[in-house]
Amino acid sequence: MAPKENNPHPFEDPSSFLPGVSIDCVIIGFDLKELNILLLKLKGSEQWSLPGGFVYLDEDMDQAASRILEERTGIRLPYLKQFHTFGDLNRRENAPFIEGNSVLAKHFKKMLPILERRFISTGYLSLVNMHSSAPTPDAWSDSCAWTPLDDLPHMIYDHHQIVDKALEQIRHQINYLPIGISLLPEKFTMKEYQLLYEKILQKKLDRANFQKKMLKLGFLDRHEKQLTGGAHKAPFLYAFNESKYQELLERGIGYLS
Amino acid sequence: MAPKENNPHPFEDPSSFLPGVSIDCVIIGFDLKELNILLLKLKGSEQWSLPGGFVYLDEDMDQAASRILEERTGIRLPYLKQFHTFGDLNRRENAPFIEGNSVLAKHFKKMLPILERRFISTGYLSLVNMHSSAPTPDAWSDSCAWTPLDDLPHMIYDHHQIVDKALEQIRHQINYLPIGISLLPEKFTMKEYQLLYEKILQKKLDRANFQKKMLKLGFLDRHEKQLTGGAHKAPFLYAFNESKYQELLERGIGYLS
Numbered sequence: 001m002a003p004k005e006n007n008p009h010p011f012e013d014p015s016s017f018l019p020g021v022s023i024d025c026v027i028i029g030f031d032l033k034e035l036n037i038l039l040l041k042l043k044g045s046e047q048w049s050l051p052g053g054f055v056y057l058d059e060d061m062d063q064a065a066s067r068i069l070e071e072r073t074g075i076r077l078p079y080l081k082q083f084h085t086f087g088d089l090n091r092r093e094n095a096p097f098i099e100g101n102s103v104l105a106k107h108f109k110k111m112l113p114i115l116e117r118r119f120i121s122t123g124y125l126s127l128v129n130m131h132s133s134a135p136t137p138d139a140w141s142d143s144c145a146w147t148p149l150d151d152l153p154h155m156i157y158d159h160h161q162i163v164d165k166a167l168e169q170i171r172h173q174i175n176y177l178p179i180g181i182s183l184l185p186e187k188f189t190m191k192e193y194q195l196l197y198e199k200i201l202q203k204k205l206d207r208a209n210f211q212k213k214m215l216k217l218g219f220l221d222r223h224e225k226q227l228t229g230g231a232h233k234a235p236f237l238y239a240f241n242e243s244k245y246q247e248l249l250e251r252g253i254g255y256l257s
Numbered sequence: 258m259a260p261k262e263n264n265p266h267p268f269e270d271p272s273s274f275l276p277g278v279s280i281d282c283v284i285i286g287f288d289l290k291e292l293n294i295l296l297l298k299l300k301g302s303e304q305w306s307l308p309g310g311f312v313y314l315d316e317d318m319d320q321a322a323s324r325i326l327e328e329r330t331g332i333r334l335p336y337l338k339q340f341h342t343f344g345d346l347n348r349r350e351n352a353p354f355i356e357g358n359s360v361l362a363k364h365f366k367k368m369l370p371i372l373e374r375r376f377i378s379t380g381y382l383s384l385v386n387m388h389s390s391a392p393t394p395d396a397w398s399d400s401c402a403w404t405p406l407d408d409l410p411h412m413i414y415d416h417h418q419i420v421d422k423a424l425e426q427i428r429h430q431i432n433y434l435p436i437g438i439s440l441l442p443e444k445f446t447m448k449e450y451q452l453l454y455e456k457i458l459q460k461k462l463d464r465a466n467f468q469k470k471m472l473k474l475g476f477l478d479r480h481e482k483q484l485t486g487g488a489h490k491a492p493f494l495y496a497f498n499e500s501k502y503q504e505l506l507e508r509g510i511g512y513l514s
Contacts, residue, residue: 018277018375018377019276019277020275020276020277020278021277021278021344021377055344057375058346059346060344060345060346061342061344061345061377062344062345064344082341082342084339085318085339085342085379087278087312087317087318087319087321087379088317088318088319089315089316089317118275118314120275120278120318120379122342122344122377172433172509174511174513175432175433175509175510175511175512175513176429176432176433176511176512197513201513205513210513213512213513217512252429252432253432253512254431254432254433255432255433255470255474255510255512256431256432256454256458256462256467256470
């Protein structure tokens with residue numbers, strides 16, 4: 001997404017922002033092999049960051065999260081889930097380095113009143129289908145890319161810690177909530193579904209036990225077999241039963257329920 | 258806790274704080290009948306609030322939460338759990354009203370550069386044993402009191418919403434983590450333990466089912482019967498098995514584990 005001429009970039013005027021507070025977005029995708037995180041590469045540098053920005057003085061924080069994500073990556077998500085606020089004193093030690101006289105440096109100069117002082121950051125999180133998203137870098141970035149979680153580049157500030165905390169949050173949630181409806185294609189194999197859990201939990205799961213427990217919860221519908229060369233080996237395809245999935249999202253998969 | 262003469266009250270100098278960011282603490286207790294929240298009543302007024310304050314420029318947010326709680330209530334907790342950041346534009350609509358020329362008004366006047374501008378608030382949460390805590394109001398407050406959750410007074414800002422969100426967080430957590438070790442006396446009856454869950458979940462639970470599920474998890478040890486008039490009716494007493502409790506805290510009570 002190229003910057004619009006008649007839409008001044010939000011980094012133009014520091015006085016229109018709430019001081020002391022920024023937002024960073026952890027957008028997680030799954031390509032049926034790996035978890036991926038959406039990252040931006042700062043223009044003319046090798047420095048990567050989460051899509052982030054500041055909150056306008058006249059804007060709710062939750063709205064700011066959606067706006068910032070769209071401005072910086074082109075991805076429009078009406079709702080992101082807030083998961084943690086990062087307020088350590090030293091969180092900005094690994095600040096981005098901006099080269100001398102570049103256009104970027106001039107713009108950053110305007111934002112120095114905000115960027116040079118301490119600010120905390122509130123993390124927002126979303127799980128998205130990688131294949132229906134089209135990430136586009138903003139005017140500050142050379143690229144906006146899905147990056148495998150196992151192979152993240154060096155990132156500015158405490159962004160590695162922000163990613164870790166987002167994943168910790170998801171690991172907790174899959175103990176009592178269904179997951180995957182926004183990460184997977186319409187139909188998928190049980191093996192692919194199990195791999196998603198394994199990537200989140202960062203451990204192997206027993207195949208028979210996983211399948212049994214998932215099917216027992218009733219939020220997966222079984223469809224026709226996937227066509228392959230050897231028909232006898234073709235795996236069944238599954239899809240989420242949306243009403244059952246929603247019901248479990250609301251009441252939780254608790255040991256007391 | 259009276260303010261110390263040689264320890265200036267933190268509300269004295271607004272320039273020593275991070276602008277835009279405050280902290281509010283939701284401290285929850287259980288008296289074997291009701292959940293209670295620790296509240297402060299503003300000096301010379303009928304206005305109540307959660308114990309809150311601002312973050313020093315040279316202080317981690319997590320440390321600020323403990324410091325603020327101790328300064329305002331006398332209760333020392335080395336760790337509070339951050340649960341949500343409240344950043345709605347209108348969250349301060351119900352601001353406290355400070356009477357004209359009181360000592361309090363003079364002190365608040367100094368803080369106006371911070372108090373009159375927009376600030377977000379990060380909520381921190383702790384569950385404590387009411388009977389081993391001795392809440393003491395600070396110099397800004399007439400009282401510091403445990404207040405039944407079902408009978409909360411009118412509170413400033415969005416503090417009702419902050420309490421609701423803290424309880425929502427706990428309701429989620431009891432789906433996959435044990436609870437109660439910091440809320441209950443050393444020994445308690447199963448009926449008392451069930452009541453704690455019912456107060457958190459805000460619904461009745463089946464007695465036999467609750468007991469069966471709790472005992473199966475193995476983090477409760479059964480002790481001698483409580484002595485009462487009619488010995489045949491005396492209930493068993495239980496205590497937490499700390500090592501088992503800790504183990505469940507770490508691995509969670511998930512449907513996949």
